[in-house]
Amino acid sequence: MKNITWDAYQIFLAVARHGGLTGAAQAHALSPATVGRRVLDLEQGIGRQLFVRSQTGYRLTADGQALFEQLQAMDAVVRKVDGWRQEAHGASVVRLMAGTWVTWLVCENIQAIWSERDGFRLDMSVSERRATLAHRESDIGVRAVAPEEPHLASRHTGDVAYAAYRQRNAPAGLSSALLAVSEEDAISPYLRWPHEQGEVSIAVIVSRPRSLLDLARAGAGQAVLPCFVGDLDPGLERVGEELKQLRHGQWIVTNSEDRHRREIRTVSERLFRLVKSHADLFAGKRPSRSL
Amino acid sequence: MKNITWDAYQIFLAVARHGGLTGAAQAHALSPATVGRRVLDLEQGIGRQLFVRSQTGYRLTADGQALFEQLQAMDAVVRKVDGWRQEAHGASVVRLMAGTWVTWLVCENIQAIWSERDGFRLDMSVSERRATLAHRESDIGVRAVAPEEPHLASRHTGDVAYAAYRQRNAPAGLSSALLAVSEEDAISPYLRWPHEQGEVSIAVIVSRPRSLLDLARAGAGQAVLPCFVGDLDPGLERVGEELKQLRHGQWIVTNSEDRHRREIRTVSERLFRLVKSHADLFAGKRPSRSL
């Protein structure tokens, strides 16, 4: 019986979990080619077929399923060891500051930003006003303006577009009134906009922008939202065209002192990739509603 | 936190077990150079020193010990998977876990438990503590207490008695000091007993109970041993009567999931008969010295 190295099991588990080579490869910072070869070697070593291959991915055979279940226990041990490892590291924290909607996007895609395996905690906080990275209150910020401060490093992620949204297939005669955030909380231009449309009445006023989404979905009226939020929500539809005057750029900003810290680089890079992968949605190009 | 590949743990385990690079390297068909580098990488990745290096070998640090113990469970899973792998080749594995002395008895009477004609392999491992039986993943265990776990089936085999033994016909004035296992390894009551006899001095301390027998036979002092061990050894004789406070029952335990497997039933039954046939010896009734 051939000797099988343990990382073969590790890779097998990843493929089984992700249902394919590409996902598993990304998760382990390997190429699909390598993962495919390793799985092949494992099957060869065990002498049974573990997966049925198709163009759409890998699916477990009965034998594969049996192995998969046994290896769960192995993974559990590793998770426990990971916990033990973190004890020493003093469990560092990465503080991420962003607006309501980027925070929302991150929460919806948290697995793309952070996993339990990471050796750090994620501390997300919402701030509508310009993120105050200056005083090192957060490690990574998302901003609507390019930073002038010399000690801040930034990466441009593209544009953010806005439009008005209302409940999809709303009954005729549904309120066309606007939903708004109270004037003293309306700092960003898109939140001030409803207050500047003199002739249209404002139906409901809330203190948190997040509530606008819930209200619009419930049919309370029209809300101005970033397109990547509105277009992603199957319960909403646009009213009119993009509000071009609200469009702005977006930057991911890090304090250049701490930028070298590995976990900060990691989160920053993942965040960048996440936003980039939604770039079209951010820019208001019409929806592909796959989240 | 760096990602650590599982084979790093595998290599760590090998080094810890063999106490050095060369042994571990041979066991895994690697070169000492490679093993050394991998261990270095692992320590780097974990951020703690795992071994103290010397020209004579590698010894675990406290951190290393902690990791070592956690990884035992990982190794257990692999052994189980190995068993599963062999099923394909027709040859399955029966894993038997028992204490030092039952294991010894089985080894002395291996032909009563297993022969080459049997279509399975026997995987025996020694464990003094009871708790490990649960996650060490063995098929058959021998315990000193009746299991409470509902998924374990058990058969009572009788009582086990203990007494002190020394070299037979020892020269007068031979050391009457006690032989003991180091206190941190002394889990079972009979191993703790020497440490609890305040007035008598302990002559030699070893880490493995098995060594007690060799020491006593060599005339190093008195050792507390199960009667079925001491009475069976022609080179030993009892000192005093049975130590009644150490007497306990004994159960053969099988996981009720796998209990139906034929080879497990077979081994379990043979083991039961073997122990039963030595029942008088186990119980401390005076020796019939036929092995």
Place this chain on the structure above:
DNA sequence: AGTATGTCTTTCATTTATGAAAAACATAAC
């Protein structure tokens, strides 16, 4: 029907890991 997207697989240059041998070093034996 045709296009686009996402997957796996293959190929080949490159990077990485590895082993053999020598060196350095303790310990044990004499």
Place this chain on the structure above:
DNA sequence: GTTATGTTTTTCATAAATGAAAGACATACT
């Protein structure tokens, strides 16, 4: 003391594993 043995560590040429890119092939979308 001195030698011998067994260990770890270093060095460097070699072998093995890897990734990037291109190809092949289904599936989903328009």
